[in-house]
Amino acid sequence: MNHDICIIGGGIVGLATARALTRLRPEARIVLLEKEGALATHQTGHNSGVIHAGIYYKPGSLKADLCRRGAIATKEFCAQHGIPFQTPGKLVVATDDVELDRMASLAANAQQNGIDFDILDEAALRQREPNVRGLGAIFVPSSGIVNYRDICRAMADDIRAAGAVIELGVKVDRIEETARGVTVRAGARSWTVDRLVACAGLQSDRLARLAGVAIQHRILPFRGEYYRVRPEKTAIVKHLIYPVPDPDLPFLGIHLTPMMGGALTVGPNAVLGMAREGYPRFSLSAADMLDYLRFPGFWRVMRHNLRSGLGEMRRSLWKSLYLKECQKYCPGLTEADLLPYEAGIRAQAVMEDGALVHDFLFLATERMLHVCNAPSPAATSAIPIGEMIAQKLMGTATLFEEIVT
Numbered sequence: 001m002n003h004d005i006c007i008i009g010g011g012i013v014g015l016a017t018a019r020a021l022t023r024l025r026p027e028a029r030i031v032l033l034e035k036e037g038a039l040a041t042h043q044t045g046h047n048s049g050v051i052h053a054g055i056y057y058k059p060g061s062l063k064a065d066l067c068r069r070g071a072i073a074t075k076e077f078c079a080q081h082g083i084p085f086q087t088p089g090k091l092v093v094a095t096d097d098v099e100l101d102r103m104a105s106l107a108a109n110a111q112q113n114g115i116d117f118d119i120l121d122e123a124a125l126r127q128r129e130p131n132v133r134g135l136g137a138i139f140v141p142s143s144g145i146v147n148y149r150d151i152c153r154a155m156a157d158d159i160r161a162a163g164a165v166i167e168l169g170v171k172v173d174r175i176e177e178t179a180r181g182v183t184v185r186a187g188a189r190s191w192t193v194d195r196l197v198a199c200a201g202l203q204s205d206r207l208a209r210l211a212g213v214a215i216q217h218r219i220l221p222f223r224g225e226y227y228r229v230r231p232e233k234t235a236i237v238k239h240l241i242y243p244v245p246d247p248d249l250p251f252l253g254i255h256l257t258p259m260m261g262g263a264l265t266v267g268p269n270a271v272l273g274m275a276r277e278g279y280p281r282f283s284l285s286a287a288d289m290l291d292y293l294r295f296p297g298f299w300r301v302m303r304h305n306l307r308s309g310l311g312e313m314r315r316s317l318w319k320s321l322y323l324k325e326c327q328k329y330c331p332g333l334t335e336a337d338l339l340p341y342e343a344g345i346r347a348q349a350v351m352e353d354g355a356l357v358h359d360f361l362f363l364a365t366e367r368m369l370h371v372c373n374a375p376s377p378a379a380t381s382a383i384p385i386g387e388m389i390a391q392k393l394m395g396t397a398t399l400f401e402e403i404v405t
Contacts, residue, residue, distance in 0.1 A: 003029040003165075005393070006184050006193040008172055008207060010034030011044040012148055013374050014199035015155040016386030022162035024390045030164035031191060033184070035171040035203075040152040042277060043201050044379060046224075046344030048257045048265065051075065051085065051144035052377040055092065056245060056252070059112035063359050063377070066388075068113060070381035071142065077383060078146060081154040088258055090143035090240040093125070093134035093329045099244040100135050106244065107138055116141060131236045131332045143240055147260045148379050175211035175368075182211075182367050195393050198370045202276045202347040208370045213363050217372065218295045221276045221288065222251070222346045224268025225316055227338035229256075234264040236332055243329070248308075254325045265341055266326050266333070271316045272302075272309065279343050300354025349373035360385075369393060 005028055007018045018032045036042075051074050054067035078085045094103040110117050118139045120128065125137045156166055174185035175196070182196045200207040205219045229236065241256040251270040258264050275285035292298045302309065315322040319335055326333050349357035349372055361373035369389060378385065 003031045003191055003193045004195070005030045006182070006191055006196045007032040007199060008184070008196070009199035009201060009371075010036070010039040010152075010156075010166070010168070011042060011199060011201050012040060012152055012155070012379050012382040013201075013371060013385055014197075015039065015152055015159065016382040017197055017199060017389045018159050018164055018166075018386075019155050019162075020383075020386040020390035021393070022159055022164050024394055026162065030159075031193075032159065032164065032166045033170040033172060033186070033191075034166070034168050037169050039156055039166075039168070040149045043344065043347060044148050044152060046279070046342065047148065047376075047379055048255075048268070049145050049147055049259055050090075050240065050257060050377075050380070051087075051146055052380045053090065053110075053115050053140045053142045054113050054377070055090075055106065055110040055115055055117065055138070055140055057109075057113065057377075059109060061359060063375075063381075064113050066360075066381035066384050067377045068115070069384040070377065071144070073383035074146065074151070074380055075144065077151065077154070081151075083146065083150045083154060084260060085144055085146040086258075086260065087142060087144040088239050089139060089141040090242055091120075091125070091129060091132065092138040092140070092242045092244055093132060094136050094244050095134050095328045097135070102244045102247075103136060103138060110138065110140070129237055129239060129241070132241055132329050133331055134329050139239075145240070145258060145260055172207065172210070175207070177211060177365060177367055179366075194367065196368045197389060197393060198368070199374070200371075201374070202345060204347065204370065204372050205349070208363060208372060211365075211368055211370070213365060213368070213370055215363065215372065217349045217351050217357065217361070218292055218297060219276070220292055220298065220301070220348045220350050221273035222270045222348050223273040223316075224270060224344040224346055225281075225322075226265045226267035226341040226343060227322070228341040229264040229266060229333070230337050230339055233333070233337045234258075234262060236330065237264070241329060254322070256326070256330060266338060267341070268344060269312050269315050269322065269325075270346070271312050273345055276345065276347075279345065281343070295350075295352075297350045297352045297354050301350050301356060304354055346376075347373070348375075 057064035
């Protein structure tokens with residue numbers, strides 16, 4: 001089957017890219033291929049559902065710019081499509097003097113990013129959230145919540161209405177690029193296209209290697225384990241409650257998040273997964289483990305983060321230790337309040353030297369663009385990310401160089 005453009009991956013970044021392409025090139029024949037039987041099955045469908053404001057991200061970075069524009073675009077998209085969302089606001093809570101100092105730096109960061117916020121002292125924090133303990137907090141009123149699966153369904157409707165095709169249950173097993181085009185194969189089926197975009201998330205490095213792209217990274221799967229607060233306690237907080245990040249740790253830490261529908265979740269932690277797509281606890285894939293055990297960057301990142309990694313593992317194995325992290329700023333929670341909830345898996349790109357890739361990573365050839373790392377806040381930023389990819393894809397081949405990092 002011949003098409004002009006193929007997108008691989010039916011998560012929110014792939015869908016946003018397809019939607020942007022239908023608007024930029026309405027005459028183009030576009031096909032989106034997703035290996036699962038439904039859209040938004042992996043990272044998009046297993047996150048906290050937060051519409052981030054961008055307070056954490058380095059001023060002037062691509063991540064900060066995309067998040068700021070993405071938060072506005074996401075809310076506008078929801079309003080246009082009748083998708084419910086809420087803006088309860090976020091409290092970034094400092095629980096000791098060290099975190100108070102870090103909070104001041106974070107406030108300066110937010111100011112440079114153009115984000116509205118208020119500084120609360122201990123009394124003001126207690127007045128706003130009586131069940132939260134802290135010496136102070138940053139209040140970000142624009143932080144919101146949404147069900148990203150709802151957004152993906154609406155995006156898919158837009159894509160199909162524009163004449164593009166979405167194929168589910170298609171696992172790509174071969175990609176061949178020539179001077180004349182790209183051939184994508186899945187078993188006995190094939191598609192010949194002029195341009196290809198791969199937005200494969202947890203499988204992004206494998207798709208790039210399959211296509212013959214030279215990569216210097218691997219995807220490590222980090223399980224984010226959540227608990228759901230029992231229904232009788234969901235009103236214990238009204239806002240999103242986040243920790244002040246520790247710059248020496250690779251991940252943000254456990255937080256409390258009200259969800260659409262009224263639930264309250266706690267999490268996630270960040271534990272090395274034994275399977276890229278294994279959501280039940282103790283899921284194991286020998287192929288996935290062998291893949292990262294053979295990669296030098298895995299051993300380097302483990303050595304650099306051994307202490308924090310062991311701490312995360314202990315909190316994963318012992319619920320009481322997990323609870324202690326929550327009780328730093330919400331002491332009213334008890335072990336009995338934490339009920340089981342489905343885990344998520346974060347696709348973390350790691351370089352050969354063991355460096356974690358914290359920003360977006362794109363790799364390109366003459367006819368292909370591979371989104372190799374789309375970290376949080378990728379869901380919030382998906383609409384401008386898709387627009388950026390579409391604009392580059394429809395330009396000249398040399399324009400790809402501008403977004404290769």
